[in-house]
Amino acid sequence: MVFSIKAIILENQKILPDFYRMVLAVPSIAREAEPGQFVMLKTSNTLDPLLKRPISIHRINKAEGTIALVYQVIGRGTNLLSQITQGELEVMGPLGNGFYWKKDYKKVAIVGGGCGIAPLPALAEELVKDGKEVYVLLGAQTREKLLCVADFQQLGCKVQVTTDDGSYGTKGFVTEILQEFILNTKIDQVYCCGPLPMTKGVIKLTKENLIPCQVSLEERMACGIGACLGCACKVRNEDGTITYKKVCHDGPVFTSSEVIIDD
Amino acid sequence: MTNLAVEVAGIKLKNPVLTASGCYGFGQEYNRLYDISRLGGIMTKGTTLEPRLGNPTPRLAETPAGILNSIGLQNPGIDRVIEEEIPWLRQFDVAIIANISGYSFDEFEEMATRLDGVPGVDALEINISCPNVKGGGMAFGTDPNTAALVVKRVRAKTKLPLIVKLSPNVTDITEIARAVESEGADAVSLINTILGMAIDIKNRRPVLANVLGGLSGPAVKPVAVRMVYQVSKAVKVPIIGMGGITSFEDAIEFMLAGASAVAIGAGNFVNPFTPLEVITGLEEWLDKEGIKDIRELVGALKA
Ligand SMILES: Cc1cc2nc3c(=O)[nH]c(=O)nc-3n(C[C@H](O)[C@H](O)[C@H](O)COP(=O)(O)OP(=O)(O)OC[C@H]3O[C@@H](n4cnc5c(N)ncnc54)[C@H](O)[C@@H]3O)c2cc1C
Ligand SMILES: Cc1cc2nc3c(=O)[nH]c(=O)nc-3n(C[C@H](O)[C@H](O)[C@H](O)COP(=O)(O)O)c2cc1C
Ligand code: FES
Numbered sequence: 001m002v003f004s005i006k007a008i009i010l011e012n013q014k015i016l017p018d019f020y021r022m023v024l025a026v027p028s029i030a031r032e033a034e035p036g037q038f039v040m041l042k043t044s045n046t047l048d049p050l051l052k053r054p055i056s057i058h059r060i061n062k063a064e065g066t067i068a069l070v071y072q073v074i075g076r077g078t079n080l081l082s083q084i085t086q087g088e089l090e091v092m093g094p095l096g097n098g099f100y101w102k103k104d105y106k107k108v109a110i111v112g113g114g115c116g117i118a119p120l121p122a123l124a125e126e127l128v129k130d131g132k133e134v135y136v137l138l139g140a141q142t143r144e145k146l147l148c149v150a151d152f153q154q155l156g157c158k159v160q161v162t163t164d165d166g167s168y169g170t171k172g173f174v175t176e177i178l179q180e181f182i183l184n185t186k187i188d189q190v191y192c193c194g195p196l197p198m199t200k201g202v203i204k205l206t207k208e209n210l211i212p213c214q215v216s217l218e219e220r221m222a223c224g225i226g227a228c229l230g231c232a233c234k235v236r237n238e239d240g241t242i243t244y245k246k247v248c249h250d251g252p253v254f255t256s257s258e259v260i261i262d263d
Numbered sequence: 264m265t266n267l268a269v270e271v272a273g274i275k276l277k278n279p280v281l282t283a284s285g286c287y288g289f290g291q292e293y294n295r296l297y298d299i300s301r302l303g304g305i306m307t308k309g310t311t312l313e314p315r316l317g318n319p320t321p322r323l324a325e326t327p328a329g330i331l332n333s334i335g336l337q338n339p340g341i342d343r344v345i346e347e348e349i350p351w352l353r354q355f356d357v358a359i360i361a362n363i364s365g366y367s368f369d370e371f372e373e374m375a376t377r378l379d380g381v382p383g384v385d386a387l388e389i390n391i392s393c394p395n396v397k398g399g400g401m402a403f404g405t406d407p408n409t410a411a412l413v414v415k416r417v418r419a420k421t422k423l424p425l426i427v428k429l430s431p432n433v434t435d436i437t438e439i440a441r442a443v444e445s446e447g448a449d450a451v452s453l454i455n456t457i458l459g460m461a462i463d464i465k466n467r468r469p470v471l472a473n474v475l476g477g478l479s480g481p482a483v484k485p486v487a488v489r490m491v492y493q494v495s496k497a498v499k500v501p502i503i504g505m506g507g508i509t510s511f512e513d514a515i516e517f518m519l520a521g522a523s524a525v526a527i528g529a530g531n532f533v534n535p536f537t538p539l540e541v542i543t544g545l546e547e548w549l550d551k552e553g554i555k556d557i558r559e560l561v562g563a564l565k566a
Contacts, residue, residue, distance in 0.1 A: 002295045004535050042534075047481045047509060048328040051532055092535065220323040222330060222532045225295070227288040229308075229337045230323040244316060244337060249292070262319075 002225060003028045004092040010066065012085055017144050018072050019115070020082050021058070027065030029093050033057050035123035036098030036216055036253045039069070040224040042090035043077040053077045054221050054248070056119035056193075057094065059151070070118040070147060095224055096252050099123050099214055101130065105188035108132050109181065110157070111202050112148075113139040113174055113194025119216065120193060121151040128155050136160070137181065139174030139198060143167035175201035182209050189214070196261060203256045213256035219247040234260040265549045266556040267542070269303075271501045271524050272424035272449035274358050274385045276303035279557060280514065280542050283505050283528030284309050284362035284388060284428070285334065289348040290355070296535050301542065304358030306452075306526060307348065309390050311363075312370045314340035324461045324470040329482030329507075330529050331459050333473035336364055341374050345381050353383030360426060362388040365403075365413070372416045379421040387423050389413060392430030392455035404430035404455075407442035414446040426503065429453040429494070431483075436490050437497035444498045451494060452503035452526065454487045480529040481507040488520050495521025495562055509533055511544025518560040 007026035015021045029039065040052035059068035073082050101108070108127055112120045117138055127134045134157040140146035141164045152159045160177055161169030170177060175198060178190075182205065192202040193216035206213035219231040226249030235245045235258045242260065245251065267278040282293075284306040290299045299305065317337025324331040338344070341363070352359055361384050365371035371389065378384055391404035391413055403413050414427055427443040429436055431454040440451050456477025461470040469475075487506025495502055504522030508514055509530040517525050530537040549557060 004296055047533065049325060050328055050330060050480055050529070051325050090534070220321050222323050222332070222529070223286070223292070223535075224532075225292045225535070227292040228286055228323075228332070228532065229288075229317060229334045230332060232317060232320050232322060232337065242316075 001028070001032050002092065002095065004090070005029075006088040007091045009084060009086055009089055012082070014082070015070070016147070019145075019147065020071055020073065022069045022071070022081075023066055024069070024089065024091060025066050026091055029091065030060055030062055030065045030067050033060045033067055033094040034098040035060070035126050036119055037094040037096050038119070038252060039067070039091050039093030039095060040221070041081060043080040049077045049080070051222055052092065052224060053081070054224060056216075057122055058118050059125070060122050070115070072115040092224060096248055097250060099191055099216075099253050101127060101132070101189065103130070105132055107135065107185060107187050108189045108191065109135045109137060109178070109187050111137045111174060111178055111190060111192045111194070113198040114141070114145065115147070116194035116198075116216070117147040120191070121148050121155070123191060124152055124155050124157050128157065134158070135181065135185070135187070137174050137178055139163070139194065140168070141165065173201070174198060175205060178202060179205055182206075182211060187211050192216070192256070200261055203261070206256060214253050215256050215259065216252045217247050217254060217259065218252065221248050224248050234262065236260055265546060265554065266558070267546060269523050269558060271503060272386055272426055274304070274424060276358055276524060278303040278542050278545070279518070279524035280538050280545075281306055281358075281360070281503065281524060281526040282531065282538055283526040284390065286528035286531050289344070290352050293531065293535060297539060300355040300357050302357050302538055303524065304360055304385070305352065306360045306362050306388055307344070307352070308338055309336050309362045309364045310338045310341050310344045310374070311336055312341055312365065312374055314338065314343070319472040321470060321472055324476065326459070326461055326478065327482060329478050329480040330532070331461055331471060331476035331478050332456065333471045333476035335473065341377055345377060349381055349383050358385045359383050360386045360388050362390050362428070364390040368413060368416050371413050372420050375417040375420040379423060384423060386426055386449070387417070387421065388426045388428050388452060389417060390428045390455070392428050392432070404439060405433050407438050410439050411442040411446045414443045414448050418447040424449040426450040426452050428455055430455050431486060431490055432458050437493050440494045440498045444500050448500060450501045450503060451498065452505065453494060454483070454490055454506045457483055457486065479506065481509060483507050484513060488516055491517055491522050492520040492564070508541065509537055511541045511548060514541050514545060515548070515560060518557070519562070519564045521562040521564070523558075523561050
């Protein structure tokens with residue numbers, strides 16, 4: 001089920017210099033939502049900005065009928081969003097295909113970078129509930145842009161952090177600690193969401209080490225539900241042919257072996 | 264009771280609100296949000312003879328109150344549309360207008376031949392105006408002789424009503440409208456997107472991978488209303504008006520300018536319920552104004 005309805009804003013707070021956390025009371029969407037899915041938000045009541053903004057679902061609370069979002073202020077839409085403090089907001093969702101997992105996975109690794117970390121706590125929560133040992137490797141430019149460390153720690157995940165400038169955790173890139181980590185630990189599945197260079201690095205490493213990997217991708221969107229074909233992602237099919245899939249409908253989570261990321 | 268039903272190109276529509284080609288797929292996606300049989304009709308995604316991959320991404324750029332797209336006619340090809348999409352769509356009580364795009368006269372002809380007699384298809388919309396494909400597309404719609412020849416060739420292959428989709432990327436749209444009318448077009452639809460461009464000043468690159476794209480949404484509405492007005496003065500066939508409609512007031516504007524029906528494209532992205540809100544908005548407004556029949560609005564501009 002997809003809904004396009006008004007949600008009540010319960011919270012919209014600055015959590016880091018460029019980042020906000022928003023909590024929406026929207027029981028229908030919360031009931032259906034799964035980790036890795038996203039919503040489209042209307043950022044203004046006028047016709048400019050025209051399009052809704054895609055934002056991943058960060059936490060899901062089915063009992064209370066709420067979802068939480070974490071977003072970075074980038075341009076006009078997210079800036080307008082950050083200024084709304086109360087009232088209602090038009091939301092469409094839950095959209096897309098989320099992450100999947102199997103009963104027999106024992107150890108899994110979650111790799112996140114930048115604002116790509118935002119959707120991963122909802123995933124970690126379900127994986128922990130399902131009895132998996134969850135390792136979390138996070139990367140950010142700097143401490144002031146590092147998201148969700150506390151969320152993962154509270155869930156009981158083992159968290160490692162890298163920052164480009166060394167202001168938190170290890171100095172360097174998250175792919176470097178992933179490389180070391182997968183040499184020493186047998187991992188059943190890697191989940192990845194972050195900037196493209198990081199995603200490419202993770203795909204390469206998991207491929208070399210024969211670890212199945214799921215990646216969450218971003219693309220510019222208009223409709224958000226699969227009708228406009230704006231959000232195309234190149235994929236290699238089983239018969240070797242190359243076609244496009246829709247990030248909003250077939251993704252945003254894809255199996256790493258199918259996606260083709262051009263330079 | 265107010266009458267919302269209209270007839271365009273010999274097809275009976277229970278209300279004058281359609282969804283525009285390329286903005287509504289084949290209806291499946293929006294049917295997850297509401298019953299699509301409430302629409303007057305659906306103009307399906309532009310289909311080509313062979314399957315097409317479309318253009319590289321980014322394919323979308325938002326502009327002030329508008330959207331640039333360079334999808335490039337990604338579609339599964341006419342045969343799959345006939346075998347899979349149309350049969351699904353015809354379970355609904357909604358007019359099906361199949362939009363086709365060719366790269367040659369032969370391709371247009373071949374698609375018309377294959378669609379003739381397909382159950383459920385009420386009319387063809389001949390897209391001679393797609394700005395997003397190289398070597399074809401818009402080229403058919405910017406020269407009156409070429410446009411007329413496409414219609415003539417297609418006319419000979421099918422009994423289905425023909426709606427010709429006009430390009431706004433011309434100096435005089437009435438010239439093209441007259442040319443296609445003279446070769447047997449049963450209606451014209453306008454406007455397709457206006458060729459446009461957006462540049463990212465930080466990296467000095469075009470925002471769209473295809474460099475150029477087609478502009479639609481509220482930003483183009485005044486241009487679209489103007490063209491509907493001009494075309495309605497130039498031809499006798501009915502007009503399906505589109506370009507930036509997001510409210511029932513917009514729809515009334517198009518009808519006063521001369522459109523017998525309207526289509527909603529980008530408006531679906533702003534709010535997926537836009538077509539339904541336009542239908543109920545029209546109904547309530549007509550009621551309030553004491554107008555018994557929506558057809559009274561068509562071309563009722565005082566000028
Ligand atoms: C499936 C998905 C999930 C996302 N989840 C999150 C999240 O949880 N947290 C978060 O901070 N960001 C997320 N993003 C990115 C977010 O959508 C953009 O940062 C946002 O749209 C920027 O809007 P703006 O008006 O502030 O920026 P502008 O640059 O002014 O936007 C202009 C246009 O480009 C689009 N756009 C710009 N950047 C992106 C982008 N990276 N991806 C897609 N479209 C873009 C906008 O939607 C808008 O249409 C997600 C993107 C996608 C596709
Ligand atoms: C994403 C997108 C895809 C489109 N694809 C097609 C198409 O395949 N065939 C066609 O005839 N018009 C296509 N159009 C044009 C629309 O049908 C319509 O003519 C135009 O967008 C103006 O209406 P609007 O402002 O309501 O969107 C497309 C428009 C958009 C925005
Ligand atoms: S955003 Fe329209 S198909 Fe994905």
